[in-house]
Amino acid sequence: MLEVRDLEAGYGAVQVLFGVSLDVADNEIVALLGSNGAGKSTLNNNVSGLYAPFAGGIRFDGADITGAPSDRIVAEGIIQVPEGRKIFPNMTVRENLEMGGYRRGRPRRSQNIDRVIRVFPRLEERFSQLAGTLSGGEQQMLAIGRGMMAEPRLLILDEPSLGLSPLLVEEMFGLIRRLHEEGLAILLVEQNVVQSLALADRAYVIENGRITLSGPAAELIENPELKKSYLGL
Amino acid sequence: MYDFSIILASVINGTMTGAVYALVALGLTLIYGVLHIINFAHGSMLMVAMYAAFFLFAAGGIDPYVALPLVAALAFAFGYALQRSVISKTSHGRDEIILLVTLGISIVIENAALFFFTSNERLVTLPYDIEGIDLGVTFLVVPQLAAFGASLVITFLLWLFMARTDTGKAIRAVAKERLGARLVGINVDHIFAISFGIGTACVGAAACLLVPTFPVTPQIGYVFVLIAFTVVVLGGMGSFVGALIGGLIIGIAESVGGLFFGETLGKISISLIFILVLLFRPTGLFGQRLR
Ligand SMILES: Nc1ncnc2c1ncn2[C@@H]1O[C@H](COP(=O)(O)OP(=O)(O)OP(=O)(O)O)[C@@H](O)[C@H]1O
Ligand SMILES: [Mg+2]
Numbered sequence: 001m002l003e004v005r006d007l008e009a010g011y012g013a014v015q016v017l018f019g020v021s022l023d024v025a026d027n028e029i030v031a032l033l034g035s036n037g038a039g040k041s042t043l044n045n046n047v048s049g050l051y052a053p054f055a056g057g058i059r060f061d062g063a064d065i066t067g068a069p070s071d072r073i074v075a076e077g078i079i080q081v082p083e084g085r086k087i088f089p090n091m092t093v094r095e096n097l098e099m100g101g102y103r104r105g106r107p108r109r110s111q112n113i114d115r116v117i118r119v120f121p122r123l124e125e126r127f128s129q130l131a132g133t134l135s136g137g138e139q140q141m142l143a144i145g146r147g148m149m150a151e152p153r154l155l156i157l158d159e160p161s162l163g164l165s166p167l168l169v170e171e172m173f174g175l176i177r178r179l180h181e182e183g184l185a186i187l188l189v190e191q192n193v194v195q196s197l198a199l200a201d202r203a204y205v206i207e208n209g210r211i212t213l214s215g216p217a218a219e220l221i222e223n224p225e226l227k228k229s230y231l232g233l
Numbered sequence: 234m235y236d237f238s239i240i241l242a243s244v245i246n247g248t249m250t251g252a253v254y255a256l257v258a259l260g261l262t263l264i265y266g267v268l269h270i271i272n273f274a275h276g277s278m279l280m281v282a283m284y285a286a287f288f289l290f291a292a293g294g295i296d297p298y299v300a301l302p303l304v305a306a307l308a309f310a311f312g313y314a315l316q317r318s319v320i321s322k323t324s325h326g327r328d329e330i331i332l333l334v335t336l337g338i339s340i341v342i343e344n345a346a347l348f349f350f351t352s353n354e355r356l357v358t359l360p361y362d363i364e365g366i367d368l369g370v371t372f373l374v375v376p377q378l379a380a381f382g383a384s385l386v387i388t389f390l391l392w393l394f395m396a397r398t399d400t401g402k403a404i405r406a407v408a409k410e411r412l413g414a415r416l417v418g419i420n421v422d423h424i425f426a427i428s429f430g431i432g433t434a435c436v437g438a439a440a441c442l443l444v445p446t447f448p449v450t451p452q453i454g455y456v457f458v459l460i461a462f463t464v465v466v467l468g469g470m471g472s473f474v475g476a477l478i479g480g481l482i483i484g485i486a487e488s489v490g491g492l493f494f495g496e497t498l499g500k501i502s503i504s505l506i507f508i509l510v511l512l513f514r515p516t517g518l519f520g521q522r523l524r
Contacts, residue, residue, distance in 0.1 A: 049415075089409055099403070102399060103417060150417065150418070
């Protein structure tokens with residue numbers, strides 16, 4: 001489904017990614033692990049078309065989308081729920097959800113809103129509240145709900161559990177599992193290494209802009225290097 | 234002191250003009266709210282639109298009120314194209330460059346106007362411009378009533394557009410969260426240009442409402458843009474309601490000020506309000522406090 005090949009990317013004169021290759025197959029959950037500043041979000045943002053890579057290629061369902069504008073990438077069905085949520089603070093919860101279906105899924109907007117509020121009943125209670133006044137956890141639900149509105153084919157989740165209480169983190173992972181069972185392919189960036197590996201089919205570890213480890217999640221969790229550097233064992 | 238009825242008359246007259254000030258300010262505040270730039274070419278675009286309305290009337294015999302939709306549509310297209318082809322191409326997304334680019338555009342437009350149109354005053358004289366309605370305390374002529382009514386209607390329609398349509402919501406989304414907007418598939422460059430186009434269309438409409446009252450010269454833009462800046466600062470940068478209320482307040486202040494200090498000195502009250510607002514409420518009446 002998604003193929004990233006030898007990606008070189010960064011910001012202006014600063015290079016962050018050095019030849020990153022990564023795949024996500026249909027209906028697969030792939031975890032992307034790495035410490036702060038390793039380049040995870042940079043990879044997401046290049047896939048989403050927020051920045052154009054320096055070199056290398058990105059293909060989605062075989063079509064070359066390297067350097068394509070973000071609106072086209074959304075239209076193809078790659079939807080990112082970004083780090084820091086990036087919801088529209090000056091608009092109501094309902095309007096935020098509607099905007100999720102701005103480019104994709106427009107004909108089925110009202111069904112999709114119903115679906116989102118079945119998953120997050122709390123959002124319905126807050127429908128006409130300005131999104132900027134929601135609590136952090138509610139904002140995260142809204143960000144994911146907004147992503148679901150676009151009927152994603154590949155969902156990129158960048159640290160969805162950041163800032164959530166332990167209970168909500170559990171809920172979040174349960175939700176990701178459910179979305180996956182509905183047939184969605186997911187690229188999951190997380191700091192919760194153990195939970196992510198328990199959920200994912202495969203995983204990549206990125207360090208200083210290079211993939212240093214990759215393989216089936218079940219194998220990686222036993223990897224002594226990974227245990228040492230991420231689990232402190 | 235003045236009689237109450239004279240002051241009331243002055244307030245009513247000021248309200249009529251204030252609505253057009255609000256319309257000009259609305260365009261400025263919309264562009265500021267979305268692109269985060271002050272469009273220095275706003276006044277020159279108003280001036281060009283006033284010439285367009287004048288020549289449509291003088292050469293084509295088209296009533297400025299009939300020409301309004303056409304001039305507004307042309308202004309929209311001009312603003313859209315200007316943003317997409319000149320401003321975004323030259324600015325590389327840097328606000329301080331955009332500022333200078335709009336300043337440059339205004340200088341080019343004004344000098345072109347001086348060259349082609351000379352600095353002679355031109356006024357549209359409508360055959361029915363002394364007709365109107367008698368309110369007792371004052372007599373309101375058609376150009377005043379049209380300016381007031383049309384400005385309010387346009388402001389209301391614009392508000393509806395921003396609140397109800399997908400494009401209006403996309404404009405609001407881009408104004409506050411560009412990255413989030415791109416992630417839902419909004420083409421930000423397109424929305425920037427639409428906003429610039431709507432802002433320009435506001436002065437296009439205002440121009441048609443102003444030509445029956447104000448003679449057109451290449452310098453006329455300054456007068457209104459200075460007022461519009463004051464309105465925007467008074468109402469709060471980027472605020473819609475603020476632009477409307479601010480426009481009315483400035484219109485009334487100018488009119489009542491003229492009553493007390495005389496026609497020319499009356500404009501001092503505008504500057505006075507400007508300074509007072511900056512001193513006591515720098516975010517304006519409806520502006521959001523900066524975090
Ligand atoms: N807009 C930007 N301009 C310049 N440098 C940037 C920008 N965004 C990120 N960087 C730099 O790129 C590097 C990688 O950042 P990135 O956000 O991809 O890391 P990350 O793996 O997502 O980290 P985290 O876990 O903290 O979110 C960092 O050194 C960061 O400072
Ligand atoms: Mg990150």
